[in-house]
Amino acid sequence: MSYETVTLSRDVVGVLIPAGTRVELPEGAEASITQALGGSYTVQMQGHLFRIEGKDADAIGKTPAGVPDIAPDASEDEVEQAVWQQMKTCYDPEIPIDVVELGLIYECRLEPAAESGWRVRIVMTLTAPGCGMGDVLVADVKSKVMQIPGVREAEVELVFDPPWTREMMSEAAQLQAGFM
Numbered sequence: 001m002s003y004e005t006v007t008l009s010r011d012v013v014g015v016l017i018p019a020g021t022r023v024e025l026p027e028g029a030e031a032s033i034t035q036a037l038g039g040s041y042t043v044q045m046q047g048h049l050f051r052i053e054g055k056d057a058d059a060i061g062k063t064p065a066g067v068p069d070i071a072p073d074a075s076e077d078e079v080e081q082a083v084w085q086q087m088k089t090c091y092d093p094e095i096p097i098d099v100v101e102l103g104l105i106y107e108c109r110l111e112p113a114a115e116s117g118w119r120v121r122i123v124m125t126l127t128a129p130g131c132g133m134g135d136v137l138v139a140d141v142k143s144k145v146m147q148i149p150g151v152r153e154a155e156v157e158l159v160f161d162p163p164w165t166r167e168m169m170s171e172a173a174q175l176q177a178g179f180m
Contacts, residue, residue, distance in 0.1 A: 003032035003044070012059035014050030017042065017093050020132030025050060031060065035096055038089035039065035040140065051093040051136060065089075072149045079118050079150055080110050086144040087122070093133060097176055099124065099141065103168025106159065113152035120145050120154045125164045134158060 007030055014025045025031070025045065035042035039054035041062065057064045070082045087105055088098045099105055107123035122141060126134050138156045145154040166179055174180045 003034050005030060005032050006043075006060045007031075008059050009061065010059050012052060012056045014043065014045075014052050015093075015133070015136050017049040017051055018132045020134070020136055023050065025052075025059075033060065035091070035093065036062070037091040037096055038098065039144075040091065040093070042093045049093065051133070053140075067147045068149070070149050074150055076110055076118070079148065080108070082148045083108060083110070083120055083122075083145055083151070086148060087141055089144055090137065090140045092127070092137065095127075095177070097169070097173045099137065101170045101173035102127065103170065103173070104137075104164065115152065117150045117152040120151055122154070122156045123159055124156060125159055127164055129160045129163075 008025055008027050010027050012025050013022050016023050029045060031043035031045040033041055034044050034049065041052045041057065041060060043050050043052060043060065052060060054065050068082050068086060070078060084100065088100045090099045092102065104124050104126065105122065106125060109121045111119045111121065113119045124141065126137065138158050142154045142156045145151055166174065171180065
């Protein structure tokens, strides 16, 4: 594989993979982009992998992803479809497959919000209970769902029952991961 080498244009916080520890990466450091999916980036620096959030894309010379294009008065079905599309932009930083195709999303419900708009409740899991990136993935799902016009609140519950198995992956994801 060929990776793009970049120089950090400013200090930026990266999340150490797979530990989940936040680390300040210094301006001027050289990194190789190993994954650029869903608006976030996985970079390799000094033998370690770090996840850089999409909002910090400028630090590696990239443009941050825009917000979803949906009418503020969209129907419940349109909002739900947008929620699923947003969750499909959330990737495990080590696996180039989104959380929906991986089968990590167990439930997604929309409810009317107290004032107006929608409250979204999501139940998800991880491929392994001890994954240090769990909090990062949960936060990524929540923040991307919150970008949808009309969504006023998003709650993401992390569960481990039932335990995830590779059979929960879509056929396309199993094929991509080499399980078929």
